Amino acid sequence: MADTLMPEIVEAPPVEERRRAPRVGRTPTTYVLRFVATAYLFLLVAWPVSLVVTRTFDGGFASIQSLLEDPDTVVALQLSAYVAFFSVLINTLFGVGISLLLVRQQFPGKRVLNALLDIPLSVSPIVVGLALVLVYSGRNGWFGSALSSIGFQVIFSTPGIIMATTFVALPLMIREIVPVLEEIGIEQEQAAQSLGANAMQRFWRITLPSIKWGIVYGVVLTLARSLGEFGAVKVVSGNVLGQTRTATLVVEEKYLNFDQQGAYATAFLLAMVSVACIVVVAIIRPKNHA
Amino acid sequence: MSIEVRGLNKKFGDFVALEDVNVSIPTGQLTALLGPSGGGKSTLLRIIAGLEKGDSGTVNIEGVDATHLPAQKRNVGFVFQHYAVFKHMTVAKNVAFGLEIRKRPKDEIAHRVDELLKLVHLSQFSHRLPSQLSGGQRQRMALARALAVEPSVLLLDEPFGALDAKVRKELRDWLRRLHDDVHVTTVFVTHDQEEALEVADEIVVVNEGRVEQVGTPDELYDEPANDFVMSFLGEVTHLGGVSLRPHDIELDTRPRLAGGVEGTVSRMVRIGFEVRLTVLTVDGDEVSVVITRTHARSYGLEEGSTVWLTPADGATVIPRMVAAS
Numbered sequence: 299m300a301d302t303l304m305p306e307i308v309e310a311p312p313v314e315e316r317r318r319a320p321r322v323g324r325t326p327t328t329y330v331l332r333f334v335a336t337a338y339l340f341l342l343v344a345w346p347v348s349l350v351v352t353r354t355f356d357g358g359f360a361s362i363q364s365l366l367e368d369p370d371t372v373v374a375l376q377l378s379a380y381v382a383f384f385s386v387l388i389n390t391l392f393g394v395g396i397s398l399l400l401v402r403q404q405f406p407g408k409r410v411l412n413a414l415l416d417i418p419l420s421v422s423p424i425v426v427g428l429a430l431v432l433v434y435s436g437r438n439g440w441f442g443s444a445l446s447s448i449g450f451q452v453i454f455s456t457p458g459i460i461m462a463t464t465f466v467a468l469p470l471m472i473r474e475i476v477p478v479l480e481e482i483g484i485e486q487e488q489a490a491q492s493l494g495a496n497a498m499q500r501f502w503r504i505t506l507p508s509i510k511w512g513i514v515y516g517v518v519l520t521l522a523r524s525l526g527e528f529g530a531v532k533v534v535s536g537n538v539l540g541q542t543r544t545a546t547l548v549v550e551e552k553y554l555n556f557d558q559q560g561a562y563a564t565a566f567l568l569a570m571v572s573v574a575c576i577v578v579v580a581i582i583r584p585k586n587h588a
Numbered sequence: 589m590s591i592e593v594r595g596l597n598k599k600f601g602d603f604v605a606l607e608d609v610n611v612s613i614p615t616g617q618l619t620a621l622l623g624p625s626g627g628g629k630s631t632l633l634r635i636i637a638g639l640e641k642g643d644s645g646t647v648n649i650e651g652v653d654a655t656h657l658p659a660q661k662r663n664v665g666f667v668f669q670h671y672a673v674f675k676h677m678t679v680a681k682n683v684a685f686g687l688e689i690r691k692r693p694k695d696e697i698a699h700r701v702d703e704l705l706k707l708v709h710l711s712q713f714s715h716r717l718p719s720q721l722s723g724g725q726r727q728r729m730a731l732a733r734a735l736a737v738e739p740s741v742l743l744l745d746e747p748f749g750a751l752d753a754k755v756r757k758e759l760r761d762w763l764r765r766l767h768d769d770v771h772v773t774t775v776f777v778t779h780d781q782e783e784a785l786e787v788a789d790e791i792v793v794v795n796e797g798r799v800e801q802v803g804t805p806d807e808l809y810d811e812p813a814n815d816f817v818m819s820f821l822g823e824v825t826h827l828g829g830v831s832l833r834p835h836d837i838e839l840d841t842r843p844r845l846a847g848g849v850e851g852t853v854s855r856m857v858r859i860g861f862e863v864r865l866t867v868l869t870v871d872g873d874e875v876s877v878v879i880t881r882t883h884a885r886s887y888g889l890e891e892g893s894t895v896w897l898t899p900a901d902g903a904t905v906i907p908r909m910v911a912a913s
Binding site for chain 1: 637638658659660661662663664666668670672674675676685686689730733734736737
């Protein structure tokens, strides 16, 4: 192939996109707005959370240490981690699948499905728990008795806790991925297709890398939500010490038993995991991604 | 013939995008699908590429019936108006994509990518991300990416439509030169008649889902099949029952030739070397006439002058259609 001779096309390279909003002049309104926002966040979020931290460390690291020496609490923390892991895994797989379905396919009932996906966010987790008990309870559940007759117990057991947690955190992944999928459009995939890529290759090489950061954020939110779930888990777990008691249930138990130090220490550990996730993602995320 | 489209129909809901379209696209040529927006030319191109499915009819590419082949098996290169670059890959990775899918050896891919980037003058940008390129550079990268897999046909959907006028013109010249080197059967969609006339070997005029005419730029310009083709390829005016180009009208200040139509100059606009006149004839027509500045001055024309108009010898003239007027 001979080189095509021509004068080099001179064209200005694109100006680096700037994410920062243009500066507006500082007026008294600016300061008032800043004050209101700061005060609001301080009173509602920063102060209460910081008190949890200070309470936890009232006596140095002793409270954390005693917490980790209590075998029942350790089991509860492990159970929470286990449940959160599966909830994140299930929600990621289904979240990607359902998001692709919602954005890329047209089918009757799409709007209904879309509305259904918001139910977990809009109904109280207690209701979710009770609903699951109605269906899966081993004694009189609609589907549960059949399952328990083959020896599979859902309610008052780990599968029930995972199910309730997954249910509650379901929309978070989808609501992160759908806008990203809508924004990237289908042209890149069509280009890949015309270059010979089949459906799997298009998914792994084009779609997945494009929605990567949506998934990462979805994972962080789902993880935080799963670790923190209380109401639905309380109903379906049975709250059996050392078996189906999760970390959030431990916090309540300790608090009601006047073990405030222990309650704050457990709450602190739970909060730290979520905060750590968000901080890590904020650090590793490339700057040019919105 | 490289691409044969037979009896193609396509509807989007109630909208008829293509109606019984038959086109043959010759091998090794640069063919333009020309027509107004919404006329169905992009749909036709996308059906050839397999990105869209026709309701009925067949598509044959290089002797293979491709009607039911998925896009990834058609071996066509497709270039999109908005580039469709793979944003998360470097320029080199973008170009290498099709070859990697085909599992070519690594050193062969590297060599070919190098060669193609040289061809599109992007060698020094091979490690950049597409977001660091200008629009024209992105489109050249997309072209290299499509050429990498050695497609049997190259399809370009309004390839320069998103670029500014100057870059568009430069890229258009460059595409023509590139095609003279590479000789791959190329079809590009455009609504810009100047682009089609300048670049294409052959033009297919598509309007309202139908093929109006197929021919070389000269054939189309000199022998338009109908009023639509004539008016789409350039300015048209009407003089005494015929349609013709404003610069194909001869003007005189005296009734010298038989059949001259008398009229009055109602408007005169000078643009550089040419003068555009609007003449109201005694038949009640409003005729546009273009003459040179020198010509206008020699007749001492001004608004209100009486003139006689006749179609020039050898002018492209077609009977005026009632519906078009």
